[in-house]
Amino acid sequence: MQPLPITDRSHLLVLTGAGVSAESGIPTFRDAGGLWEGKDVREVATWDGFAADPLRVWRFYSERRRAMADVAPNAAHRALAALEARLGDRFLLATQNIDGLHQAAGSQRVVELHGNLMRSRCSACDRPPFEDRQAYRDGVAPLCGRCRAAGKDAVLRPDVVWFGELLPPGALARVETFGRAAGRELLFLAVGTSGLVEPAASLVDAVARIGGRTWLVNAEPPANAARFDHVALGAAGALLPTLLAA
């Protein structure tokens, strides 16, 4: 595949999904052996599931926190970080991943559409999300210290987006502002995402509407593959270093 035609005026918006971290050893959601296989997502990834059994939800995310100890960014994360170093503010990376591997590879202009696994927040009060690498498996779900000090009991939750919830405040607006400013100079690259979860799945259409050009790198054709101008099938770690070469 030819490298992306990046000029001095190009702005690059990148969208990543679980496939970009697959080669780091993190399971995707919908592939065979993925995180959702054999699991009722309503139990571990909705507010109702959390309200019914917060510790069950915490066990699921605690296991994912524990698994992060053994992983590192791969060639795809590194290629994106290297390109950002060249493009500066003409680069923006929107990720559906909660693993923080883009930042670990050196990416700075990152919009976390679905939150971050290594942060927690209170399920009741407006205290800002905070870094939390702890695993909660036994006894009762962790409680918010601030609410406790005020004489209330409120459980902490992972700072991630569940099905049916809004994206973090400002996340989509930042992506839209970047796209609008770029206009026809916008290049859009989606990597490792099944094209099934909104609003990420429709970003390709928004880019096309403002005259931008679109590329897709994915192991298999995702649900929205036909809506991209260019499609490269294969592993992100193998393809991105070539696609993003100078």
Ligand code: OAD
């Ligand atoms: P999925 O598991 O739905 O899709 C991952 C995609 O990556 C699949 O299309 C694979 O073919 C592809 N893939 C696998 N390995 C790859 C590799 N090495 N290189 C390139 N592509 C590869 O994951 P997402 O699309 O990220 O949301 O899922 C979107 C959201 O759905 C997630 O953020 C999560 C999930 O439910 C929440 O939890 C809110």
